[in-house]
Amino acid sequence: MKIHLIAVGRRMPAWVETGVAEYRRRMPAEAALRVVEIAPGRRGKRPDIPRIVRDEGEKILAAIPSGSEVVALDVRGKAISTPDLACWMDGWLHAGRDVALLVGGPDGLSDAVLARARRRWSLSPLTFPHPLVRILVAEQLYRAWSILKNHPYHRE
Numbered sequence: 001m002k003i004h005l006i007a008v009g010r011r012m013p014a015w016v017e018t019g020v021a022e023y024r025r026r027m028p029a030e031a032a033l034r035v036v037e038i039a040p041g042r043r044g045k046r047p048d049i050p051r052i053v054r055d056e057g058e059k060i061l062a063a064i065p066s067g068s069e070v071v072a073l074d075v076r077g078k079a080i081s082t083p084d085l086a087c088w089m090d091g092w093l094h095a096g097r098d099v100a101l102l103v104g105g106p107d108g109l110s111d112a113v114l115a116r117a118r119r120r121w122s123l124s125p126l127t128f129p130h131p132l133v134r135i136l137v138a139e140q141l142y143r144a145w146s147i148l149k150n151h152p153y154h155r156e
Helices: 014-026 049-063 082-095 111-116 130-148
Strands: 002-008 032-038 069-079 099-103 119-122
Touching (some): 002 130, 032 049, 032 130, 049 111, 069 111, 082 130, 099 130
Parallel strands (some): 002 099, 069 099, 069 119
C-alpha cells in the first residue's frame, strides 16, 4: 500500500519539507507516504475563485492513482482520534489498496473532489495553514502506524 498525500501548493518552506521528510522517512515500506504537489491557481486582484477551485479540483482528480481509496481533508468532515485513524489504516493495509489523501488550496476542495471522496476527514475545527497540514497528516499517519505495530512512539 502507498499513501498519496495530494496537496495543492508548491515550493513549501524548508521547515515544511524537513518535517514531512522526517515522517516519510519513518514510515515503513508497507505504508510508504508519497507527496504529490498540485500547482495552485493564480489568484490576482480579482480572482475567479469558483473557476480556480474547479481547475485545482480537476488536477487533484487526475493525480489520484487508479483504484485508490479517497479521503478528502475537509473542515466539515469527520473529526477522528488517532486510534480511529489507526483503524482506518489497518483497513487500508488489509485491503491492499493505495490511499489518496486530498488537501485543497486556500479556498478548499471542489464539489467534484468532495463527491469523489469515500470519506471526509477533519483534522480540527481550527483552521490550519495548508503547509502545516502536510506535517500534521504525515505525523498522524506515522503515529497511527506506531499504534498498529505497538511501537513506543505513541503513548496515551
